[in-house]
Each structure stands twice: as C-alpha cells, then as structure tokens.
Amino acid sequence: MPHDTAQRSVPHDAAQGPVPHDVAQGPVPHDVAAPGGASQDAVPHHERGPRSAAQAGAGAPPYGPVTPPHGPVGEAPHGGRAEMPHGPVGETPYGGRAVPPYAPAGPPRGLGPGGRAPLRLSPKVLLIDPVRMLPNLLLPLVGVLFVGGFSGSSYVWAAAGAVGAVVFALIRWATFTYEIVGDRLEINRSLISRSLRTIPLERVRGVDVSTPPLHRLLGLAVLKIDTGASGGDEEGKLDGVTLEEAERLKAALLRRVAVARARAGTAAPAGPAATAAGEAAPLMPGGLTGARGVPEEHSHVPSERTIITVPRKWLLYGPLSGAYLFTPFALAGGAIGLAFQWGNELGVGRDAAWQAGRWLWDRPYLLLVTVLLLVVAMPFAGGVMYAVFTWDFRLKDRDGYLVAERGLVNRRSVSLETRRVRGYEIVDGLAERRAGVVRAWAIVTGLGDSSTRGQLLPVVPRTVATEVTAGAIGPYRAELRPHPPVARRRRLFRAIAPWAAVGVLALAAAASSGLLLWWVLAVLALALAGLGVPLGLDRYRSLGHGYDGTRLSVRSGSLRRAQAVVERRAVVGWRIRQTWFQRRAGVYTLIAGVGAGEGGYPAVDVSAEQARDFPAEVTPEWLAPFRAEPPGPRSS
Amino acid sequence: MTLTGPLRDPAHRVSPKAVKLWLLEALIAFVIIVGGSGLAAAWVGGSGWSWVPAWFAARPWSLPAAVAALLTPFLVAEPFVRYSVHRWELSGDVVYARTGFLTREWVFVPVSRIQTVDKAQGWLERMLGLATLEIRTASHAGSSTIQGLDFHVAAGLADQLAHRAEELRDDAT
Numbered sequence: 001m002p003h004d005t006a007q008r009s010v011p012h013d014a015a016q017g018p019v020p021h022d023v024a025q026g027p028v029p030h031d032v033a034a035p036g037g038a039s040q041d042a043v044p045h046h047e048r049g050p051r052s053a054a055q056a057g058a059g060a061p062p063y064g065p066v067t068p069p070h071g072p073v074g075e076a077p078h079g080g081r082a083e084m085p086h087g088p089v090g091e092t093p094y095g096g097r098a099v100p101p102y103a104p105a106g107p108p109r110g111l112g113p114g115g116r117a118p119l120r121l122s123p124k125v126l127l128i129d130p131v132r133m134l135p136n137l138l139l140p141l142v143g144v145l146f147v148g149g150f151s152g153s154s155y156v157w158a159a160a161g162a163v164g165a166v167v168f169a170l171i172r173w174a175t176f177t178y179e180i181v182g183d184r185l186e187i188n189r190s191l192i193s194r195s196l197r198t199i200p201l202e203r204v205r206g207v208d209v210s211t212p213p214l215h216r217l218l219g220l221a222v223l224k225i226d227t228g229a230s231g232g233d234e235e236g237k238l239d240g241v242t243l244e245e246a247e248r249l250k251a252a253l254l255r256r257v258a259v260a261r262a263r264a265g266t267a268a269p270a271g272p273a274a275t276a277a278g279e280a281a282p283l284m285p286g287g288l289t290g291a292r293g294v295p296e297e298h299s300h301v302p303s304e305r306t307i308i309t310v311p312r313k314w315l316l317y318g319p320l321s322g323a324y325l326f327t328p329f330a331l332a333g334g335a336i337g338l339a340f341q342w343g344n345e346l347g348v349g350r351d352a353a354w355q356a357g358r359w360l361w362d363r364p365y366l367l368l369v370t371v372l373l374l375v376v377a378m379p380f381a382g383g384v385m386y387a388v389f390t391w392d393f394r395l396k397d398r399d400g401y402l403v404a405e406r407g408l409v410n411r412r413s414v415s416l417e418t419r420r421v422r423g424y425e426i427v428d429g430l431a432e433r434r435a436g437v438v439r440a441w442a443i444v445t446g447l448g449d450s451s452t453r454g455q456l457l458p459v460v461p462r463t464v465a466t467e468v469t470a471g472a473i474g475p476y477r478a479e480l481r482p483h484p485p486v487a488r489r490r491r492l493f494r495a496i497a498p499w500a501a502v503g504v505l506a507l508a509a510a511a512s513s514g515l516l517l518w519w520v521l522a523v524l525a526l527a528l529a530g531l532g533v534p535l536g537l538d539r540y541r542s543l544g545h546g547y548d549g550t551r552l553s554v555r556s557g558s559l560r561r562a563q564a565v566v567e568r569r570a571v572v573g574w575r576i577r578q579t580w581f582q583r584r585a586g587v588y589t590l591i592a593g594v595g596a597g598e599g600g601y602p603a604v605d606v607s608a609e610q611a612r613d614f615p616a617e618v619t620p621e622w623l624a625p626f627r628a629e630p631p632g633p634r635s636s
Numbered sequence: 637m638t639l640t641g642p643l644r645d646p647a648h649r650v651s652p653k654a655v656k657l658w659l660l661e662a663l664i665a666f667v668i669i670v671g672g673s674g675l676a677a678a679w680v681g682g683s684g685w686s687w688v689p690a691w692f693a694a695r696p697w698s699l700p701a702a703v704a705a706l707l708t709p710f711l712v713a714e715p716f717v718r719y720s721v722h723r724w725e726l727s728g729d730v731v732y733a734r735t736g737f738l739t740r741e742w743v744f745v746p747v748s749r750i751q752t753v754d755k756a757q758g759w760l761e762r763m764l765g766l767a768t769l770e771i772r773t774a775s776h777a778g779s780s781t782i783q784g785l786d787f788h789v790a791a792g793l794a795d796q797l798a799h800r801a802e803e804l805r806d807d808a809t
Contacts, residue, residue: 445774572749573778576642576742583740588642593778595749600777612642615744622746625728626643 118177118188124218125240129169131214178238180252185225187236199225199236204257205446206401206415207250208453211243213409221246225253226447254415258400303399308468310393310458317459318386319379320431321439327381328374390458395468402442402472404455414453420445422596423551423566424456424469430559438465442473443566443597454597469565476551476565480544486585487605488540495536499529535559545590545603545610547618552592554603564601570594574615574622590614643742646725646732653764654722654784658715660760666704666711674700724782726793729800731771733780743780747797748804749773755794757787769794 175190185204187197208224215221223246225236241249319325360367391408402421405413423443432438440457447454456472457465470476503525510518538558545554552571555563573593582588588611591600606614616623674697680688681696692698714737721740724733729747734740754770761767767790769782785793 571778572773572775573746573780574742574744575777577739578736578741579739591777593745593773593775595774595778599775608642619746621728622730622744623643625730626646626725626732626744 118179118186119245120177121173121238121240122218122220122242122245123173124220124242126166126169126173127218128214128220128240129165129172178236180249180256183256185236185253187238197236201253201257204253205417205420205444207253208412208414209246209250210407210410210412215240216409216411219243223249226453250415254399254401257417303397305397307395307397307402307472308457308460308464310390310460312392314458314460315387315390316383317432317435317437318390319383320429320435320437321386321459322429322431323382324385324389325378325382327385328377331381332374386458393458395456395472397472402456406458414455416442416444416447416454420447420596421473422570422594423564424473425562425564425597426465426469427560427562428462429561432459433561436462438462440465440469443564443570443594445570445596447596474551474565474567476546476548476553478546478548478553480546480553480555480563481610483540483543483545483603483605483610484587484607486587486607487543488537490581490585490587490605491539491543492533492536495532495539496529499525499532503529543604545606545614547614552614552618554592554601556602556604564597566592566594566596566601568618570596571619574619575600576611592618643732646723646734647727648724650719650722650724650782650784651766651786651789652719653766653786655715655719657760657764657766657784658718662711662714666707669707670700670704673703718784722782722784724785726796729804731780731797733782735781735783743778745771745773745778745780747800749778750797750801753794753797753801755790767791771797 172191177188179186179188180201183201185199185201187199189195189197204225206226208226209221210224211221219242220240221243223236223238223241225238238246238249388408390406393404393406396403396405397418398415400418401415402418403413403415405411421442421444425441425443426438427441428438437459438457438461439455439459442454442456444454457468460468466475503522506518506522506525509515510522535558539556542558542561543556546552547568551565551567553563553565555561571592572595575591575593577589577591578587579589582605585605587605587607589602589604590606590611591602592615593600603610603614612627616627677692677696677699681693684693718735718737721737722733722735724731726732726747731743731745731747731750733743733745735743750771750773752770752772754772756768756770757766758768761784765787767785767787769785769790770779771781772779782790
C-alpha cells in the first residue's frame with residue numbers, strides 16, 4: 001500500500017547514545033532519519049565526507065589545529081541543535097568544540113612519513129583460513145578424485161583448488177586493514193569492492209573477545225565490536241588478531257570510548273602544544289598504546305575487580321537449567337544426516353541407508369533402547385556441554401564495564417557498558433527452584449543478541465545471584481505484591497482447559513472408534529490436564545510486581561520463571577492491555593515500556609486498582625493528569 | 637457496554653470519518669476472506685476427492701455463506717465499537733491514547749521520551765482526509781499509534797509533539 005509519509009523526526013536521535021554527533025550521519029538529512037534512529041551506527045565508506053579528503057592529501061594532518069574534526073558535513077545538519085539540552089549526562093554536541101579529539105600529548109612515535117599506519121590482522125590467520133575452508137573444499141575434492149578416477153589431471157585440479165584457497169586467503173589478509181583514527185575505528189576491506197567501515201568510538205557499546213579452538217592454538221583471538229546496531233552486519237569484527245593485540249585494542253578502545261564521551265561532555269581544554277601537533281595517533285602494535293593518544297588527565301591504569309569467579313562445583317547445577325539437554329538427540333540427528341550425505345558422496349547407495357533404517361524399524365525394541373539410552377544420556381551430555389561453555393565463569397568490573405568471561409574450548413569475554421545497564425533478569429526453571437539456584441541476565445539498552453551476550457551469571461545459588469546483581473547493578477529492596485485471586489482462576493483455566501478439551505475429544509473418538517491410539521491420546525491429554533493444576537497454581541504464585549523507589553520488578557512464569565528488575569529511569573512509557581477474556585474477569589496486563597532488553601516487561605492479570613496505581617506510583621508525574629476528571633467540558 | 641478503564645477516558649475522540657475508514661477496511665477484508673473461501677470451496681467441491689463429504693460437494697457455496705454469516709456481525713460492529721473506544725489526549729506532556737476492538741489498550745507516552753513522530757496516510761486515509769500518528773520511543777511497548785485522526789489535527793499534533801520533545805529531551809534511555 002503506497003504510504004505518503006510525512007515524517008517529523010525529533011532531532012537528536014539519542015535512541016541509544018546521548019551524543020548526537022555522528023560524523024558518518026553527515027549527509028543524511030535529518031528529517032528523513034529512520035524512525036529506529038539507531039541503525040546508523042556503523043556506516044559505509046561513501047558517507048564520510050572530510051576524512052577521505054584528508055586521507056587523500058598525503059601527510060596532511062587530518063586534524064588541523066583549529067579545524068573541527070568533523071568539518072562541514074558533520075556539522076551542517078546538526079548545526080541548528082547546538083542549544084539543545086542533553087539530558088542528565090550533560091554532553092554538549094561536538095559542534096561546540098574546536099579541539100581535535102585526540103591530539104597526542106607528545107611527539108608520535110614510530111610513525112611513517114604519512115603519519116598513519118593501518119594495521120593488518122596477524123599473518124597467522126592465514127593458517128586458519130584454509131583449514132576453515134577445508135570442510136567446504138573437501139567434498140568437492142573427494143568428488144573430483146572419485147570422478148576423475150585418481151588420474152593425474154584430477155590431482156592437478158585438486159591442487160589448483162587448494163592453492164586457490166590459499167591465495168584467496170592471502171589476498172584477503174593483505175587487503176584487510178584496521179586503524180583507530182581520532183575518535184573512530186576504521187575497518188578497510190578492498191578485496192573485491194572497497195569498503196570502509198567507520199565506527200565512531202562513542203557508539204561502541206562493548207568489546208567482545210573470543211578464542212575459538214584453532215585461534216587459541218595459534219595464540220589468536222576474534223575481536224567483536226558491538227555498536228548496538230540492529231544487524232550483526234554493522235558491527236566491527238577483527239577475526240584473527242594476536243591475543244596481546246586483542247587485549248591492547250580492547251583496552252584502548254574502551255578507554256578511548258570513555259574519553260570520547262568525557263571530551264564531548266566537558267569540551268576538555270587541550271594544551272596549545274597538543275593542538276599544534278594535532279595529528280592522528282594511530283595505534284602501533286606493541287607500541288605505547290593508551291597514554292600517547294590520550295591527554296594526561298584522562299590516562300589512567302584501568303581498574304579491574306573480579307566480582308565473582310564461579311566455583312567449579314557449581315557446574316553441577318548445569319543440567320538443572322535444562323540448557324543443552326537435547327544435545328544427545330541433536331548429535332544423533334547430525335550423525336544420521338552426515339551418514340546420509342557421506343554415504344551418497346562415497347558411493348554407498350541411499351538404498352543401503354534405507355535398508356539399515358528399515359532393519360532398525362523392524363526391531364522396535366532396539367529403537368526403544370536407543371531412544372532410552374539417548375534420554376538417559378541427556379543430563380550427562382547436557383552437563384558436559386554446559387561445563388564446556390561456562391567453564392571458569394568470571395564476572396569482572398573493569399573501568400566502567402561489566403566483563404563476563406567463560407568457556408573451556410572457546411573462551412569468550414563479553415563487555416557490557418555499565419552506563420547502559422538498566423537492570424537485570426533473574427531466571428529459574430522448575431528443577432532449579434527446587435535446588436535454590438538461578439541464572440541472571442543483564443538488561444542493557446541496545447544490546448543485540450542479549451540472550452547469549454547479556455548473561456551475567458550461570459546457574460548459581462539464589463543468594464549469590466541476589467548479592468552479585470545487587471552489588472554490580474543495584475539491589476531490589478521490596479516485596480512483590482500478589483495479583484488478585486481472579487488471576488489464579490485464569491492461570492488454572494489456561495493450564496488445564498486446552499488439554500482437558502483435547503482429552504475429552506480423544507475420549508469421544510476412542511469411544512466411537514475403539515482405536516487404541518485414541519485411548520493413548522486421551523489418557524495422555526487428561527494426565528497433562530491433571531498436571532495443569534499444580535502448574536496453574538504455581539504460575540499464579542509466580543505472578544507479582546513491586547517498586548522500591550528506584551527499581552520496579554515484575555515476575556511471571558512457572559516452567560521458566562523470570563523476574564525482571566528495571567530502573568525507574570529506564571521506563572519510557574506504559575501500556576495497559578485488556579483482552580476480551582480479561583475484560584470478563586476484570587483484570588489487565590500492565591506493561592512497563594523499557595528502552596532496553598525485551599522492550600517491555602509485563603505484569604500479567606493485575607486488578608484495575610493495581611493497573612491504575614502502579615504506574616502512578618513509579619512515575620507519578622506522568623499519570624497525574626489522567627487520574628481526575630479532565631478540566632472543562634469534553635471536546636469529543 | 638462499559639468503557640471504564642483503570643483511569644479516566646482520554647478527552648478527544650478521533651475524527652467521525654474514521655468510522656468510514658474502518659468500515660471500508662473491514663469491507664475489503666470481508667470481500668477477500670469470503671471470496672477466498674468461496675474459491676477454496678469451489679476447488680475442493682469440484683475436485684472429486686474421496687474425503688470430501690457428498691453434501692459439501694453438492695453445495696460448495698455453503699462454506700463462504702457460513703464464513704460471511706460469521707463475519708457480518710464483526711463487520712458491522714467493529715467500526716462503531718472502535719469509534720467509541722479510540723480516544724486520545726495530550727496533557728501534562730504525556731500522550732494518553734486508548735485503542736482496540738476486542739482487545740483494548742491504554743498507552744501512556746511521556747513526550748520527553750519520544751524519539752520520532754510520524755504522520756502517515758494510506759490511500760484510503762488520503763481519500764477521507766485522515767492520518768495516522770505514530771509516536772515512537774525506544775520501546776515498542778512505550779510507543780503509540782493513533783489511527784483515524786483528522787489530517788489537520790494530526791499535523792498539528794505531530795508538530796506540537798516534535799517541538800515539545802525537542803525541548804524536553806531526556807536521555808535516560
């Protein structure tokens with residue numbers, strides 16, 4: 001449907017970041033900014049204005065003494081907003097600043113005549129690339145060898161393929177460079193088409209270092225830079241830097257991010273010497289990293305404090321969480337799939353595979369035993385997988401970032417910017433609740449893939465989780481208020497009725513047809529309906545909401561019970577829903593709109609009084625106008 | 637029918653022309669659904685498949701007729717119910733809107749948290765001189781869509797909201 005859309009975008013798309021300045025946004029006229037507002041974090045090459053020009057002029061200092069670093073393109077669309085207030089953090093737009101962001105404090109060391117030195121990935125990554133391509137190459141190679149019948153020419157073809165892969169990797173490595181320029185990280189790729197990704201440092205939400213097995217063998221790491229952009233494509237990824245370089249880059253990036261923000265906030269007075277020497281200070285591998293590009297008052301040793309190291313024996317709680325429980329089935333499925341594929345490739349006919357399957361089908365007890373074995377293996381395999389992924393879990397507080405490290409084979413480290421953390425979610429399943437253990441996730445603004453990346457704690461005792469979340473993010477100090485009894489009736493009805501209906505229908509079918517299958521189905525459904533009674537009661541017990549003056553909390557669920565704790569200031573609106581059925585029961589679902597995590601945290605089946613009073617309690621100034629009758633006659 | 641929500645009603649109704657809009661939209665959906673079920677019934681009825689009951693094969697028009705009979709009350713009721721439910725208000729720098737037909741929603745969006753205000757018009761809305769106002773925040777649960785506003789009302793409100801949002805800008809999210 002053609003939509004004639006006249007859009008008014010509120011200037012300053014501070015959806016995620018408080019600082020409106022975004023160089024890369026330059027030529028995009030502000031009035032047509034996407035409603036999402038946050039999708040322009042990482043930007044392709046051609047949208048950069050003055051930087052390219054500066055780069056073209058060899059040796060020209062990209063950041064002249066008085067030239068604002070972001071030139072006319074960066075400034076023009078934002079010019080009209082210089083007087084805009086910028087919230088509690090107090091940043092001023094970049095326009096008010098005539099100082100280059102990173103004037104080196106001293107003479108740059110080890111710079112070429114051009115004054116800049118883009119870096120490449122570690123050459124060791126070349127050892128990984130062909131190996132990584134191996135599975136893709138292997139089957140064609142085997143195919144070539146089989147079809148060609150091991151003749152001389154087929155060997156030549158296979159060798160050509162392998163060489164091609166190596167050359168491709170080599171060219172890719174040679175044409176991939178990265179560099180921290182001023183307040184941006186630039187990633188340059190020119191293998192086929194030239195692309196230059198610019199990531200403004202102040203948009204960096206976190207830096208994620210992981211070491212897959214092959215990388216670890218070679219002392220390499222994968223560095224991912226999270227910008228909070230929606231697509232994974234828009235994030236920065238450096239696949240194959242040395243471990244030291246990864247740590248160094250991470251430290252440098254995070255520090256510079258902090259400084260970029262501080263700068264933007266305070267319009268820091270940089271000395272004239274620093275301004276005169278205004279050259280970009282690219283980072284050199286192994287060189288003096290942080291202090292050089294950063295003025296003295298901002299350079300400091302990063303503080304690091306380990307909040308918790310999860311003891312190994314707590315890995316035993318893993319299977320309780322139900323994570324990875326289906327590993328045995330996944331493995332079996334994968335094995336069968338692989339057997340079919342390879343059977344085909346290697347000339348073992350599909351018929352043989354079918355015959356094997358039929359042979360197994362004819363011996364149902366064997367099939368049953370296999371399935372039973374797989375079921376028995378579930379907690380063990382699940383536990384092993386859990387241990388591998390959450391081995392030696394540490395949560396650290398490093399320079400304004402919460403850093404979670406975990407993993408045995410692939411050691412993963414995720415940094416969450418504390419400034420963007422708005423709360424946390426504590427989750428437990430049925431079995432976990434019996435054992436008194438829980439898991440915890442952080443609720444972070446603009447964090448993609450938050451279910452895996454936002455994890456704060458693996459399965460740990462509840463008291464520990466409460467302590468850690470209270471210490472790292474903030475405590476929640478209030479009771480949860482129960483929901484009205486009508487909610488219990490609704491929970492029970494919803495847990496029982498569907499299965500009861502299926503059971504009754506199956507019973508009727510069984511009575512009329514007499515088929516055994518219907519009887520089995522009827523018994524199963526009625527049993528599930530019976531289980532619905534404790535389930536419904538427990539779901540009702542889980543329901544609750546509360547507010548302690550700083551944070552609000554909502555809880556629901558039984559098989560997976562989740563309690564969210566969110567800061568009051570993160571609430572961006574309220575939504576009250578009432579379905580037709582809820583209207584019959586006189587209850588509402590109250591959703592706190594939060595610009596972080598899942599976007600909304602619902603309190604299910606609250607009474608009319610609670611739906612009215614809770615938002616008014618948390619944000620009295622918003623709800624006040626609507627509690628009384630409107631002044632004057634209605635204009636309806 | 638009672639409309640009492642947990643809080644008082646928002647002050648303003650949407651434009652009366654919105655009834656026509658919803659009626660037209662419902663009619664279009666009605667024609668598509670009934671027509672689709674008619675086509676499906678004709679196809680199944682004429683196929684001669686063994687599982688098709690004989691009475692249905694003889695009277696394939698019974699399916700669209702049943703569908704039409706089921707949908708007609710909704711078709712008639714929806715525009716009027718919506719007109720009585722849909723209301724909006726801007727007071728104390730908070731947008732308060734109520735929407736819904738079978739499921740009702742009350743949304744409160746403080747102007748200080750607004751990120752974008754869109755004014756959109758579909759072709760039906762253009763024909764009727766109506767507009768839809770989409771008020772977005774960082775959260776989908778805290779965003780509001782007000783349908784069926786008079787075009788000038790929507791334009792004025794969008795302008796007003798955008799200006800106030802600029803003044804009140806709050807970065808806590």
